[in-house]
Amino acid sequence: MLDMLLRDVRVHTVDDARPTASAIGVLGGRVVGLDEEVVDLPARTVVEGQGAVVVPGFGDAHNHMAWFGQSLGEIDLSATTSLAGVEEAVARDAARLPADAWVVGSGYDDTVMGAHPDRSLLDRAGGGRPVWLKHRSGHMSAVSSEVLRRCGVLDGRAEEPEGGVVVRDGSGEPTGLLQERAQALVDDLVKPYPVEEVATALGRASEVYAAEGLTHVVEAGIGLGLLGRTPVEAAAYQVARDRGLLRTRVELMVAGDTLHRLRAHPADGIDVGLDLGLRTGFGDDRLRLGPMKIWLDGSLIGRTAALSEPFCDHGTAVFQDDPDVMRRLVVDAHRAGWRVAAHAIGDDAVELALDAFAEAARVHPRADVRHRVEHAGLVRPDQLARFGELGVVPVPQPRFLYAIGDTMAAAVGPRRVDWLYRHRSFLDAGLRVPGSSDRPVAPGAPLLGMQSMVERLSSGGVLLGADERVSAAQALRAYTLDEAWASHDEQTRGSLARGKLADLVLLDDDPLRVDADRIGAIGVLATLLAGAPVHDTGLFAGRDLPAPTTTPEGAQA
Structure with a gap:
């Protein structure tokens, strides 16, 4: 029956x-x-x-579930269009908080407002409290003087982290803007977050995801690194699962910063990894380890992506670390059995990722690995064939075209605009392109992403890369079967058979x-x-159906 x-x-x-x-x-x-x-x-x-x-069921091959879930409890600045609006929102939130409480907001966009909020604005609005506003890209933050004081920036105690920038004005004074790994100065003050807090945030995010049709997501970086919430972040996902809060299947990318040297037998080839030799694939179809995530460069919206030619307006390319160090990490992780996800937005970073994958395949051949380039934001024509030759999966975010397409186009100029967040060219090169969002950097509803794959319109109405448009059927495949394929799941999900x-x-x-x-x-x-x-919404109300088995068998919720 x-x-x-x-x-x-x-x-x-x-x-x-x-x-x-x-x-x-x-x-x-x-x-x-x-x-x-x-x-x-x-x-x-x-x-x-x-x-x-x-x-x-829809899949999202690249999202930040914990970050999004926590942002639901912070000041939402995603619709704020002016610095005055930021000041008003911060002041309103500060007024309800104790004098020593942190004021935390998410999602502001300097390209919409015309500038980043500086620390004098945040000092005024926050009444001297520590104020921390996270840029929508995740690659920058604006902080108040109190945060800079606690970080040791104002008195010179803090050292600027490799791969990060403490932005200063013409007189050498810090403005309050922290770029890329300089944000670790703030992280050291507030992290790690408690596992219970992260688990609750995951539950909030999962409820939204289920309402949008998502049944599988890849969390793009847990543990340490730019976006990790706690070194024991996997425990938060287990707690959320045990309590029935996870309404989606989740695959966890482990931040490359979390990997460390291991003392294994020389014949094992496991020089770098997690304790006990855990690697990609550990877990089950509800919660498991996915790729190792390594950030190679910054972002286009922040003008910190690594490009082979300069930005057209402003900004400085930023590699997150010495390229040779990052290349060695990719090769070591590959040898240890990991699938690798390399964050590479600029074409120089894409080149570094492809070179590292080629070296990894040469020194330690493995069949059908499906290493990934996360974002693949600007891919030159001469790089397309290498993706296919190496079997590398590009993971672009189509909704970026609408949400931040105008500023990305300004950053790279008309000659390179057709190279942004490609799709059709990847298909023509014989590749599969999984749907993804990078939520909360851009809205994460899969149907919105599908629309952007088909239209490729910016919020200003500009068509970006007309030849990269795909059909609605190809967009549906991207968010279903091709997303499953990118995770080696095409035999178990992604189509209805x-x-x-x-x-x-x-x-x-x-x-x-x-x-x-x-x-x-x-x-x-x-x-x-x-x-x-x-x-x-009512179709299944009152039906005699199995309850969602969101907890593992035998777990004590």
Whole structure:
């Protein structure tokens, strides 16, 4: 007997052998058949889909779940368009806090406001409190004088970290802007966050994700590094899972800063890694270790990406460390069995990543590794073929084109604008392109990302790289099967076929049929993880269905 028969639906399976269906049978959390294979079988529950569109559960190959979850409890500056607006928001939050409390905000964008808030503004608005405002890119922060004092910047005690910049004005005084690894000066004051706090933030984020149809996400950097919340961050994910807070499958990238020298037998080739030899793949289909993440450069929005030619307006390219040191880390991690995810936005950083992957494959051949270049923000024409030759997965963020496309175009100029966040060129080179967001840097709803893949319009209405546009069907594949493929999961999820996980999304319209500018407005009616609703607007209310098994078997919640 089936656990569930879902019928009267319009299914896009993303399975070339059977692209469409009108009924799905689910048993034991998996799809057991479509249409005539299941419609006459007895089922514990029959759900009438009322013509809803069904697609495989969406995946996000690059997001920051803990960062996003914590930002939901901070001042939201993402819609602030002026420095006066920042000052007002900080002052309003400071007024409700004790005199010694931190004022923390997220998501401001200097390219929208015309400048970064400086420390005098933050001193005034915060009433002398420590104020910490995080740039939407995650690559910069603006802080008050009290934070600089506690960091040791004002009295000269602090040393500027390698790969970071404490920005100063013409007279040599710090402005309050910290770029790239200089943000570690603040991290040392506030981190590590308690595991309980991080777990709660993960639950908040997961609820949003389920409502957007996400059933799998890759967390792009836990532990240490630019965005890690605590050296024991994996424990927070386990706590969230044990308590039933995780409504999505999660794969964890481990920040390269977390890896260290190991004393293993010389024959093992494990010189660098995590204690006990843990590496990519450890865990299960709900929570497991993914790639090792290494940041090679900065960002285009912050003008700190490593480019082979200068920015057109301002800024300085920043490698996060000595290129030889970063290259050796990639090779060592590869030898130890890790899949590697290299953050590389500028074409110089992309070149470094490709060179490192080539060396790794030469000194220690491994089959079908699927190393990744996270962002691949500016890729020259001559670099496209190397991705294919090396089997490297590009992981661009399509919604960047809308959210920050105008400032990225200004940074690189008209000659290079067609190289930004490519898609079609990667497909033409025989590559797969997984959908991703980099949330909270840009909005993370997969349907918005699909719309940007098809349109490639900036928020100012500028078409960026017309030849890089793809069809709605290719965009859907990016957020489903190709996202699964990037994680070596294409045999178990990413399409709706017999034997695959019953992770699926019910939509109120068809993304393959509506006008491109309406894709992002399609509503998510329900999200099912292993056949159980983790988000529902009413279709599954009162149905006799298995409860979501978001806790591991035998766990004590």
